[in-house]
Amino acid sequence: MPPGETGHPSQTDESSSDLSGLVKIYSGRSQLFSIRAFLTGAWLDFRSSSAFSKRLFLQNIAQRYRYSSFGLFWAFVPSALVAILLTLGQRDGETPAFGDRIPILIAGTVPPQVYGIFGLIMAQTFLEALNIQRVSLNQYIHLLVRQKIPLEAIMMAGLAESIFGFLMRLPVLIAILLVFNINPALTFPLAFLGIASIICFGSGLGLLLAPWNALSKDLENVMQFFPWFIFLVTPVFVIIKPGNWLYYLQQFNPLTYIFEGTRFLAYGVGTVNSLALFILLPLTVILLLVSWLFCRLCLPYIIERSLT
Structure with missing residues (x-):
């Protein structure tokens, strides 16, 4: 066989x-x-692997918040705190609480707080999906060696954790839209396709890096500054005007088109490259599938290295 x-x-x-x-x-x-x-x-x-992945997902969520005084409350606290700070740190939706007006913070007709919180939630979702899958082989290598669970159960549990994490942040996004009286666009339900694409992109990249992470500790050092790099080359908090070197750098980042497209689908403000968005949405799913098969190919070698 x-x-x-x-x-x-x-x-x-x-x-x-x-x-x-x-x-x-x-x-x-x-x-x-x-x-x-x-x-x-x-x-x-x-x-x-569906039954075991469900059990593994529930176990991971329970372990994550088991010894926490506030439990699931911590799932959306970071986003809520940043939302409060951005709201208090801006006056009239445009002028900072200190200094002069900063034009780069103007996000069209959408207050910068809404733009920033939306971007933060998407960035958190992407990074969480990436890290969950990236450490999956290390985290469950003892079970994989014993042949107790298939790799697919771990992958599906990780996807479920990423979706759960976004759902815990969703109330913060809805609250910020209500506070600033932002009416959702008719295409608002399609924005969840953008979120799904972000999760697929992060999970696919994480699975692609998982074998390297299992065989070497170098990736852990890279991941210490990788989130800051993502915040630099992705329009998370601010819009970069054309002509700036950072603007041209962001044009090479696929997340730029997914983030802006998701924002546009959610509240109908901003610019969106429809062609790039429609190409990237299926490509993220393809990346996830290819990365999954790549992990299956690497698994025997990772198990052998773990035994030696």
Whole structure:
């Protein structure tokens, strides 16, 4: 049986008859020797992992807030605090509480507080999705070595955690829209496609980096400043006017088009590159799928390294 291929215990294999789940066999043989068998195994593992992924998701959420005095309250506290600070730090929606007016903070006809909080929630969602998947192999390597759970269960639990994190921040976004009397656009429901694309993008990038993170500690050092780099090259808090070097840098960042497109779909203000948005939305899903299969290819080597 090719490595990574799954199958039910046969009647002639009495040693594996007591196993209740699927049996995985890893060897030095390339998993791509039979691409059809590789994809079939991935699909079967995906279909069989829903129950365990749900249990793993609930366990992770419970562990995250188990010893916290405020529990789930901490899920949206950072966004709420930044929303309060941005609101108190601006006067009349345009003028800072100190100094002169800063034109770069003007976000069209939308108050900068709304623009900034929306951007912060999207950036937090992206970074959280990336980090959850990035550390997944390290976090559950002991279970993967014992062949207790499929990789797909870990991936699906991570996706569920990312969605949960966004839903916990959503009340902050709704509150800030109500406070500043921002009427949602008719396309508001489509904005959730943008959020889904952000989660897929972050999760796909995290899965792509997960093998490196499991085999080397260098990535942990990179991740110390990576969030600041994202805040620099992505329109999170402010709009950068054309002609600025930072503006041209942001044009190479796919998140720029997704963030601006999601804002436009939510409240109908701003500019959006429709062509780039429609191309990027399916590409983020493709990135997630490719990264998932890439992790399956790397898993035997990661398990071998962890044993040695």
